Amino acid sequence: MADPTTRANVIDDLWRILRTVPDPEIPVISIVDLGIVRDVIAGTNPVVVITPTYSGCPATEMIEQAVREALDTGGFRDARIRTDIHPPWTTDWISEEGRRKLREYGIAPPVEGGGGGRSLFTAAGLSIACPRCGSTETVRVSEFGSTPCKAHYRCQACAEPFDYFKCL
Amino acid sequence: MTGSIDIRAAGPRLEYVLRLADSPLVLGQRLGEWCGRGPALEEEMALVNFALDLVGQARMLLVYAAELEDADHSEDDLAFLRDSMDFRNLLLAELPNRDFAFTIARQCLFDLYQCGLYEGLQHSSDERLAQIAAKAAKESRYHLQHSAGWLVRLGDGTAESHQRAQAALDDIWRYTGEMFESDEVEQALVAEGIAPDPAALHEGWQSQVDAILREATLARPEDEWMASGGRQGNHTEHLGYMLAEMQFLQRAYPGASW
Numbered sequence: 001m002a003d004p005t006t007r008a009n010v011i012d013d014l015w016r017i018l019r020t021v022p023d024p025e026i027p028v029i030s031i032v033d034l035g036i037v038r039d040v041i042a043g044t045n046p047v048v049v050i051t052p053t054y055s056g057c058p059a060t061e062m063i064e065q066a067v068r069e070a071l072d073t074g075g076f077r078d079a080r081i082r083t084d085i086h087p088p089w090t091t092d093w094i095s096e097e098g099r100r101k102l103r104e105y106g107i108a109p110p111v112e113g114g115g116g117g118r119s120l121f122t123a124a125g126l127s128i129a130c131p132r133c134g135s136t137e138t139v140r141v142s143e144f145g146s147t148p149c150k151a152h153y154r155c156q157a158c159a160e161p162f163d164y165f166k167c168l
Numbered sequence: 169m170t171g172s173i174d175i176r177a178a179g180p181r182l183e184y185v186l187r188l189a190d191s192p193l194v195l196g197q198r199l200g201e202w203c204g205r206g207p208a209l210e211e212e213m214a215l216v217n218f219a220l221d222l223v224g225q226a227r228m229l230l231v232y233a234a235e236l237e238d239a240d241h242s243e244d245d246l247a248f249l250r251d252s253m254d255f256r257n258l259l260l261a262e263l264p265n266r267d268f269a270f271t272i273a274r275q276c277l278f279d280l281y282q283c284g285l286y287e288g289l290q291h292s293s294d295e296r297l298a299q300i301a302a303k304a305a306k307e308s309r310y311h312l313q314h315s316a317g318w319l320v321r322l323g324d325g326t327a328e329s330h331q332r333a334q335a336a337l338d339d340i341w342r343y344t345g346e347m348f349e350s351d352e353v354e355q356a357l358v359a360e361g362i363a364p365d366p367a368a369l370h371e372g373w374q375s376q377v378d379a380i381l382r383e384a385t386l387a388r389p390e391d392e393w394m395a396s397g398g399r400q401g402n403h404t405e406h407l408g409y410m411l412a413e414m415q416f417l418q419r420a421y422p423g424a425s426w
Contacts, residue, residue: 056220056224058220086302088302089303141210144213144314148221
């Protein structure tokens, strides 16, 4: 059977493939950067563990399909996909790389460490930096934006509207 | 699966999971009716976002219910092929939206209830329910922030908004008693550590409601006669009309999928 080095390669290969799967709503960021891929488990049938973001996120099924396709084309037809909801996904799992890509795309990343707990109640009091000019003189236009994970903001300094990836 | 599903033979755990699932499912469908009719674009997005989350939560619970039922039904079968007497939602969830004040007053009272319920369920001895509750609790807290914020603004707003918010509260109040009722099903599950005790949830809910209403300058209605029966399958006439719309496609084209 496969020796430990081969097994390590399988895991690396799987992660590499998963890093090519974009989020359907924010295509500049991969599902790995978003923290949607929770684990990759080696074995005769490797298992990719994914997690939904918001319960009602319509992209959840698309993401699973995209993972399936990527695994199939990457030569891992025998890999299984498992969905775990516990512990619940939090925006704290978005990688540093993911946060940078969000900012470059024009979406303010969630305030660090703001996920979970009662912080949702105080989110309104946080200062959100404009992803275009960096100013923190911003105002919230709407708690709910174009997708369940985003709120809508406006920058007072550069006058541009932008999306904020809200903390969960 | 094409015929109607009846759940009369359901054991207490399945009954309970359907109760948990059906309120968010039915309220999610109701809130979806605001799509295209919201008072402002931002508010419409908020209400439809709530609807999405609620239907998502209901789905996680119905997937579990289908596993417990073990009758080869999917979560969609349970949503689209049960008739009104097999729905276990709170009556409050099925009431028509009426005006924005009514929608918000109901949402705020419901969100407060859901926050306490999910908080309690996170300690359930049923691991699956504990996991679903942990996920859903975060969303309910976000909903509450929005609905409570609006109730305060409506109550402490103009004479018109105050009057409408108070009227909404007075109308909805008689549907809140049902949230904290306990029957044999719940008592059995409370004893097993699966369900939080409804009476214990009531205290926390009341003090939070009082705090919000004080800020909103609204008066808490007296606890008088309370409507109930939703959890036993005895619904208002509104649920049937809602299901006729929600289930139309699966009824007219059995088994249709896309």
